[in-house]
Every structure is written in structure tokens, then in C-alpha cells.
Amino acid sequence: MTTSITIATRESRLALWQAEHVQARLGRELGITATLLGMTTRGDQILDRTLSKVGGKGLFVKELETALAEGRAQLAVHSLKDVPMELPEGFTLAAVLEREDPRDAFVSNDYASLAELPEGAVVGSSSLRRVTQLLSLRPDLRVEPLRGNLDTRLRKLDEGGYHAIVLAAAGLKRLDLAHRVRAVFEVEQMLPCAGQGALGLEIRADDAALAEALARLAHTPTQLACEAERAVSRALGGSCSVPLAAHARWQGGTLRLTAALGHAEAHTSPLLRAEAAGDVTDAAGARALGQQAAAQLRERGAGAYLPG
Numbered sequence: 128m129t130t131s132i133t134i135a136t137r138e139s140r141l142a143l144w145q146a147e148h149v150q151a152r153l154g155r156e157l158g159i160t161a162t163l164l165g166m167t168t169r170g171d172q173i174l175d176r177t178l179s180k181v182g183g184k185g186l187f188v189k190e191l192e193t194a195l196a197e198g199r200a201q202l203a204v205h206s207l208k209d210v211p212m213e214l215p216e217g218f219t220l221a222a223v224l225e226r227e228d229p230r231d232a233f234v235s236n237d238y239a240s241l242a243e244l245p246e247g248a249v250v251g252s253s254s255l256r257r258v259t260q261l262l263s264l265r266p267d268l269r270v271e272p273l274r275g276n277l278d279t280r281l282r283k284l285d286e287g288g289y290h291a292i293v294l295a296a297a298g299l300k301r302l303d304l305a306h307r308v309r310a311v312f313e314v315e316q317m318l319p320c321a322g323q324g325a326l327g328l329e330i331r332a333d334d335a336a337l338a339e340a341l342a343r344l345a346h347t348p349t350q351l352a353c354e355a356e357r358a359v360s361r362a363l364g365g366s367c368s369v370p371l372a373a374h375a376r377w378q379g380g381t382l383r384l385t386a387a388l389g390h391a392e393a394h395t396s397p398l399l400r401a402e403a404a405g406d407v408t409d410a411a412g413a414r415a416l417g418q419q420a421a422a423q424l425r426e427r428g429a430g431a432y433l434p435g
């Protein structure tokens with residue numbers, strides 16, 4: 128039986144919160160003692176360019192995977208939305224934990240909501256998913272790049288560079304920054320990214336003992352919802368350079384998946400939308416929903432929206 132492990136984590140405040148959260152659950156619920164190994168990733172270092180242009184989501188997880196491969200750590204804790212759809216050979220997601228609020232938040236010092244922003248206001252976001260949805264709601268806005276960890280982004284707002292910014296509600300809540308949220312977008316308005324608000328536990332694929340232990344921390348409704356969401360992205364060859372949103376919710380035993388795709392280059396093109404629902408009971412069923420939604424998007428013209 129596994130009794131002590133090392134958790135590899137990024138060193139942003141949010142990453143450390145997440146790693147400590149998992150560390151506490153490991154101790155309390157599984158009797159596993161965990162030590163944290165903090166590391167800086169390429170994704171943390173590159174702040175001047177849009178992630179989609181320099182290599183995407185994988186930049187936040189690669190160094191952590193190297194630590195797992197070399198045996199310096201046994202577990203990597205990730206925001207699931209930062210985890211690429213295909214993990215490299217030799218790694219697996221052992222569990223997805225119960226989701227925090229999956230929605231996006233409107234943050235501003237001067238305005239209470241998107242609707243209150245004056246004509247032509249400057250909104251900060253480097254997420255293509257947020258950019259295309261913001262422009263679809265308010266074509267008059269100027270959306271300007273905004274990168275860095277949560278504290279950096281809030282500081283850039285406070286320094287006056289933007290009228291408002293959009294951030295994940297989950298990260299703000301976890302860091303006791305919920306007071307910065309002026310309005311929470313309903314998912315119909317600003318559809319979240321696949322996996323938003325959920326944590327993914329990555330381990331080496333050959334670590335069967337740890338996989339078995341961590342499975343007890345998994346939250347099955349979240350795991351199946353995220354499986355469906357991530358399947359949409361996987362089917363469309365999703366990466367950071369695709370403005371894709373996918374969000375699934377349970378209504379009783381029925382999983383309802385919604386997806387929205389913006390144009391990768393022409394950011395003001397109308398969004399393509401798709402919906403799929405079913406009485407899902409396992410991962411294969413969840414993935415099938417995701418593939419249905421992706422097929423709908425293709426029928427509606429996704430081919431011309433994806434980067435060439």
C-alpha cells in the first residue's frame with residue numbers, strides 16, 4: 128500500500144492551493160502523507176506572448192510530467208482545463224475531483240456587469256474562447272491580451288489597463304478573491320472551457336497502486352461531465368488556438384452537454400453551437416456525447432472555423 132508520496136506542483140498561488148487541497152485530502156481520506164515539490168513551468172515563464180502561439184496548454188504540465196517520469200514525484204495536480212486532451216504515453220489521469228463553480232466571472236473596479244460597460248470599453252483576456260464569446264455578446268468591445276497568474280491579472284486591472292477582465296470564478300474563490308467578482312456569467316452567456324473548475328490528478332500509467340488509491344477521491348458526476356466536455360475538444364483537434372467552449376451539466380440522470388465554437392482567426396464570426404444529451408453511466412457514454420456534439424459542430428461548418 129502507498130503510504131507516502133511527493134506531489135509535483137507549479138508555484139503560482141492557485142497551483143499551490145490546489146496541491147495543498149489534494150495533500151490534505153490524501154492525508155484525511157486515504158492515510159497517505161504527501162510532500163510538495165514546487166516547480167516553475169515554461170507556461171509560467173512566458174508572459175509576453177499568447178499561449179496559443181507558443182505551444183499551448185502542454186507548457187503548464189510538461190515539467191511536472193518529467194518529475195513523475197524521473198521518480199522525483201508520484202502525483203501532479205492540475206487544473207483540468209490546463210491538461211491537454213491527449214496525455215503523453217506513460218501518463219494517465221487517475222481521478223477528477225468534484226468541480227468548483229465552473230463559470231467565468233466579470234471583474235471590474237468601475238462597472239457591475241458586462242452590460243454596464245460603455246461603448247468601446249477595453250476588456251482583458253487572452254483566452255480565444257473568452258474573446259470570441261465577449262465579442263459575440265458585445266461587438267463594440269476592444270478585447271486586449273492579458274496573461275499571467277490570477278494575482279498578476281488583477282494587478283494589471285488595478286493599474287488601469289482595462290475597464291474589466293474575465294477570469295474563472297473557481298480560481299478566485301479558491302484564493303479568497305470572490306469579493307473581486309462583480310458578476311458571474313451564466314453558462315448560456317459565456318460557456319466555460321472543458322474541465323473548467325475541476326482538478327485532475329495525473330500519475331504514471333504504471334503506478335497501479337496509486338491509481339487504485341486515488342480512484343477513491345474521484346467525483347463521478349464531475350468526471351463523466353468532464354469526459355464529455357474533453358471529448359468535444361479531442362474530436363475537433365482542440366488546443367489553445369481553438370476558441371472552443373464545452374460544458375456538461377446533470378439534470379437527474381441525464382447529462383446535458385453544450386458546446387460553442389468561435390472562429391480561430393475571424394473573432395467576430397457568429398459562434399457555432401451544438402447540444403447533446405443522454406442518460407450517461409460510464410466514460411464511454413460520456414465520450415459518445417462529446418463526439419455527437421463535435422459531429423454537429425462539423426455539420427454546422429466547424430471545418431472553416433478551425434485553424435488551418
Ligand SMILES: NCc1[nH]cc(CCC(=O)O)c1CC(=O)O
Binds near residue numbers: 208293294324
Ligand atoms: N488558464 C489558467 C487557469 N487555469 C485554471 C484557472 C482557474 C481555475 C479553473 O478553472 O479550474 C485559470 C485561470 C483563469 O482561467 O481565469
